[in-house]
Amino acid sequence: MEFRHLGRSGLMVSEISYGNWITHGSQVEEDAARECVQAALDEGITTFDTADVYAGTKAEEVLGRALKGVRRDSVEIFTKVYWPTGPGPNNRGLSRKHITESIHGSLRRLQTDYVDLYQAHRFDHETPLEETLKTFDDLVRQGKVLYIGVSEWTAAQIEQAIKIADEMGFDRLVSNQPQYSMLWRVIEAEVVPLCEKVGVGQIVWSPIAQGVLTGKYLPGQPPPAASRATDPSGSGFIERFLSREDLLAKVQDLKPVAADLGLTMAQLAVAWxxxxxxxxxxxxxxxxxxxxxxxxxxxxxxxxxxxMRRIDEILDGVVERDPAHTARVSPPKRP
Incomplete structure (x- = not known):
C-alpha cells in the first residue's frame, strides 16, 4: 500500500481507502463486514470512510465494532454530517445544533474520542457558511475532529469556504469527496483546478462506477443478483450507467486493456x-x-x-464531464 498527503495537510492516508456506504448494516451481514475490514487492515489500508446517515447510523456502529481493539493511531477514521438522522427539522443540515449533536453521536457509534476527518456531506443552502465553518473549527479546537472536509461541493462553494476560513482564522478545508471515475469526470473542469490551487485533495467515491467498470453488467442482460444494481440504497446512482447500452458495450472494450496490463477491470478503474x-x-x-x-x-x-489515451478513445462519447452536475447534488432545501 502506498500513501499520499490529504490535500496540502500533513495527514497521510492510504491511497486506497475502505468505505462502507452501501455494505455495512445494509447489504451484508456484520460478520462479513468484519471480515472485509480485517482484510482491508491486512492489506495495508489505514483509511476508513463512513457517514452518520449510512444504513440509518448502523454503518458507523458496525465500523466501530469492527475496528475495536485496533490501535487508534494506526488508522484514520472519516465520517460525515448533513443528511437526516432523525425526524425533527434540526436533525439535518449543517447548523451548529445538528453538527454538534451529530459529532457526539458519531463518536459514540464509532467508539472513538475523535475522528481524523469530519466532512460536510453536502452544501447547506439554508445555513450561513460562517456558522458551519465556525462550528467545525470549534470541534477541531476541542480535539473531537482533526481535519475538516466536504463532499460534492462545487468549486465556487469550496473557494468561498476557504476565503471565509482565511478571513476568520478558522482551520481550512483539506479535502473534498466527489464521485469520480473513468465514466464520471465532472470534477475535472472546475473542482480539480481550484482544489490544486488552494490545497484541497480529492477522496473519490465510486471509482469503479458502482461496479459498472468491472464489466459484470452486460448490454441487454439483467443485472446479476445481489449486485449494487439490485440494492435499494445504491441503485439510484447506478441507473444512469445501466440505462445506456452504448456505455455498457464500451466498458466491455476495456477488458483487453486490463488484460494487457495484467490487471482486473476493477484494478484498472481504481488505478485510473x-x-x-x-x-x-x-x-x-x-x-x-x-x-x-x-x-x-x-x-x-x-x-x-x-x-490513458487508449481508455479515452474507447470511452469517447459516453463520459460525463458537465461540471453543472455537482451543483445539482446539494438540495436547495434540507431533505
Missing amino acids: VLQNPNVSSAIVGASRPEQVRDNVKASGVRLDDDV
Missing part, C-alpha cells in the same frame, strides 16, 4: 483515478474480503500516457 495527482485516496467498498484484496492491487500502479 489514482493517476490524477489531486486525488489523495480512492474509496472502495466490498461485500466479500476477496474484493478488498483484489482492489488494493491497484495501489502503486502507473498507467502510461498511451494507456
Whole structure:
C-alpha cells in the first residue's frame, strides 16, 4: 500500500481507502463486514470512510465494532454530517445544533474520542457558511475532529469556504469527496483546478462506477443478483450507467486493456483515478474480503500516457464531464 498527503495537510492516508456506504448494516451481514475490514487492515489500508446517515447510523456502529481493539493511531477514521438522522427539522443540515449533536453521536457509534476527518456531506443552502465553518473549527479546537472536509461541493462553494476560513482564522478545508471515475469526470473542469490551487485533495467515491467498470453488467442482460444494481440504497446512482447500452458495450472494450496490463477491470478503474495527482485516496467498498484484496492491487500502479489515451478513445462519447452536475447534488432545501 502506498500513501499520499490529504490535500496540502500533513495527514497521510492510504491511497486506497475502505468505505462502507452501501455494505455495512445494509447489504451484508456484520460478520462479513468484519471480515472485509480485517482484510482491508491486512492489506495495508489505514483509511476508513463512513457517514452518520449510512444504513440509518448502523454503518458507523458496525465500523466501530469492527475496528475495536485496533490501535487508534494506526488508522484514520472519516465520517460525515448533513443528511437526516432523525425526524425533527434540526436533525439535518449543517447548523451548529445538528453538527454538534451529530459529532457526539458519531463518536459514540464509532467508539472513538475523535475522528481524523469530519466532512460536510453536502452544501447547506439554508445555513450561513460562517456558522458551519465556525462550528467545525470549534470541534477541531476541542480535539473531537482533526481535519475538516466536504463532499460534492462545487468549486465556487469550496473557494468561498476557504476565503471565509482565511478571513476568520478558522482551520481550512483539506479535502473534498466527489464521485469520480473513468465514466464520471465532472470534477475535472472546475473542482480539480481550484482544489490544486488552494490545497484541497480529492477522496473519490465510486471509482469503479458502482461496479459498472468491472464489466459484470452486460448490454441487454439483467443485472446479476445481489449486485449494487439490485440494492435499494445504491441503485439510484447506478441507473444512469445501466440505462445506456452504448456505455455498457464500451466498458466491455476495456477488458483487453486490463488484460494487457495484467490487471482486473476493477484494478484498472481504481488505478485510473489514482493517476490524477489531486486525488489523495480512492474509496472502495466490498461485500466479500476477496474484493478488498483484489482492489488494493491497484495501489502503486502507473498507467502510461498511451494507456490513458487508449481508455479515452474507447470511452469517447459516453463520459460525463458537465461540471453543472455537482451543483445539482446539494438540495436547495434540507431533505
